[in-house]
Amino acid sequence: MTSKAFWIEYFEDAYREASVKRREVLDRALLLIAHLIREELPGATAISVNGPVVTAVHDDTEVIWQLSDETRGKLSGLTLRHIRDTLLDTLSFHTAASLLAADWKQVNELTDTLRVALPEDPDRKQDGLAGADGPLEEHQFTVDCTTYGPYPAARVRPTWGAHDPISVTRETAERIAEDLNVRDAGCGLTAVWQGDSLVFTWDERYRNDGGGSETVTPDSHGRYLIGGLWPWERLEQEQDTATA
Structure with a gap:
């Protein structure tokens, strides 16, 4: 008869594999989002998001685009929709907070808003x-x-x-x-x-x-x-x- 320890390990193996796949989805989504944003804002190094909505784009020193602020740089509606759809697909993989990657950090002053650094451009x-x-x-x-x-x-x-x-x-x-x-x-x-x-x-x-x-x-x-x-x-x- 198969032991309880076997079934525990069997489950935990699957859970670890699922966590790796969730991380892979995050990483590939960020590569796509970084490419979309840098086509219009080449200096972007990080974004702030609230759910599937990008609320701000940052460079190394300041905010270079902010939602509903027309005095800053521009992101087209098509790009914003593409990013939103990508984030919706990505965030649906996270059904438990513990599975969220550590580099997606809570923005202290903004409820339900996360900030994550964009990956370096692999083309370079x-x-x-x-x-x-x-x-x-x-x-x-x-x-x-x-x-x-x-x-x-x-x-x-x-x-x-x-x-x-x-x-x-x-x-x-x-x-x-x-x-x-x-x-x-x-x-x-x-x-x-x-x-x-x-x-x-x-x-x-x-x-x-x-x-x-x-x-x-x-x-x-x-x-x-x-x-x-x-x-x-x-x-x-x-x-x-x-x-x-």
């Missing part, structure tokens, strides 16, 4: 491998829960998650495509080269979204950013933990 970091402290170190990666690889690659940001892209050479990208097409044939996801571009195509066997495709083109250094289609695992992580 994808042109090469330089981070804030110099070049990012290469590591060995595999596809999570598989024996594929290992693939030498660099993270494109110092802070990194399993679904974030990694930067690889053309040779490594070719190995990834071959492993996908040969060793994982029939999974519903394929990779095809079109000149210098690598096109990933999937159907409903792989994702229940009606199918789609994603094209990866080389950056100015000839490297490819591949991520978001499966979780990566950095192989050194277990070794680092063991020697810590």
Whole structure:
């Protein structure tokens, strides 16, 4: 008979996984919102929100846009609606306050208003491998829960998650495509080269979204950013933990 301890751990594993997915939704929503806002207010570094409504946009020193204040910078109605819809979708993932990420902070003087820093623009970091402290170190990666690889690659940001892209050479990208097409044939996801571009195509066997495709083109250094289609695992992580 399966023990109570097993079922407790079984539940807690699912809860932890759900928390990770909620955090992933938050992070990806913030990347979208940051892009939308910076198209019209390039200096934006943070926003204040009340539910799904943006109430203020901040730069490093002051408020540069505020709801119902026409003397400050402008955000179009279309952008505000897009942000509102994104926040509505995002906030619906949070049914318990403890699951809200710590960097979404309560604004003390405003009831039910949260402030969160916008993520750095990933486009500025994808042109090469330089981070804030110099070049990012290469590591060995595999596809999570598989024996594929290992693939030498660099993270494109110092802070990194399993679904974030990694930067690889053309040779490594070719190995990834071959492993996908040969060793994982029939999974519903394929990779095809079109000149210098690598096109990933999937159907409903792989994702229940009606199918789609994603094209990866080389950056100015000839490297490819591949991520978001499966979780990566950095192989050194277990070794680092063991020697810590």
